[in-house]
Amino acid sequence: EVQLVESGGGVVQPGESLTLSCAASGFTFTTYWMGWVRQAPEKGLEWVANINHDGSEQYYVDSVRGRFTISRDNTRSSLYLQMNSLRAEDTALYYCARRDASGADAGYWGQGTLVTVSS
């Protein structure tokens, strides 16, 4: 059974940093592209970042480029999101999601981890 379990969320002040983790199990992690999607409170979904199988390619939405870094450790079947210079508008539930082998995105989601940026 595919499982994605996010962790690392919390309450931080503007300008601070946080690293999110996503532990994957139930599939061959190294085979799949992975991504982070966020959802601000009572709002819609926003795709934040993507990473390819071996971590050599990363893609970011403009609002986080230069502040967030997506990475992966295939030996640990884990995905990460390093978030620096956090802003109030980064407050959201952050989900990790897995792409299918067919190329279709987000066939599997985690339960999310909540990041709150507030002074």
Place this chain on the structure above:
Amino acid sequence: DVVLTQSPLSLPVTVGQPASISCRSSQSLVFSDGNTYLNWFQQRPGQSPRRLIYKVSNRDSGVPDRFSGSGSATDFTLKISRVEAEDVGVYYCMQGTHWPKTFGQGTKVEIK
């Protein structure tokens, strides 16, 4: 960025009746490999999103066959043939053809 416009944004339906959600894209979603990466998701209250349909019309495993997707290029539709009480939630279309990947605003389905 590709803008996906869903309509309606709110959809009150009677159990047993059909429902339809439209998703229009500001650009063609046909990728260079010939695939159209348009997905549909359901998000029930308090839950993570769940994919229902991928690449326009392919139903995910375990998704009831009352859900169907159709469309091409810039115009897509999610249909529920007979709405059940468990279908309450917010439905999103999402395109994975162009970066950044984008979602529609969401359509809230509720029971009358």
